[in-house]
Amino acid sequence: MEKIGFTYIVDDDPLYNFGTKKILEFTAFSEEVSYFLNGEDAFKDLSKRIQEGAPLPDIILLDINMPIMNGWEFLEQVSKTDLNHPIKIFMVSSSINQDEIDRANSYPLVAEYIVKPLTLEKVKALKSRILDQ
Secondary structure, eight states, rough: OOOOEEEEOOOOOOOHHHHHHHHHHTTTEEEEEEEEEHHHHHHHHHHHHHHHHHOOOOOEESSSSSSSSSSHHHHHHHTSSSSSOOOOEEEESOOHHHHHHHHHHSSEEEEEEEEEEEOOOHHHHHHHHHHHT
């Protein structure tokens, strides 16, 4: 497989989302990408997909600090959900606080904590790590 099937980007910053979209397109990261400005919208979409038997994301790039439902609240909700599909969540934050990194890594669904900004090099390396597993 040369691309990841389906990716969620969950981040409230439209400028970050625009930049991420361009990087993902340039690296041919994923077959399909859905963008959400908060965890609640992402979780509602995920829940709807589960109910309908629609494809679930393989990868979620999840920001921590967002309005309505932040990344931690999203993780709590997803952790209580029967997914029946392997999803890898990558926490993406500008914070280098070790407590937040440790907290993120304490969730079994979290594959990795990535410090913003997402650069072309980081995305290429991430894609390589994911596809090599």
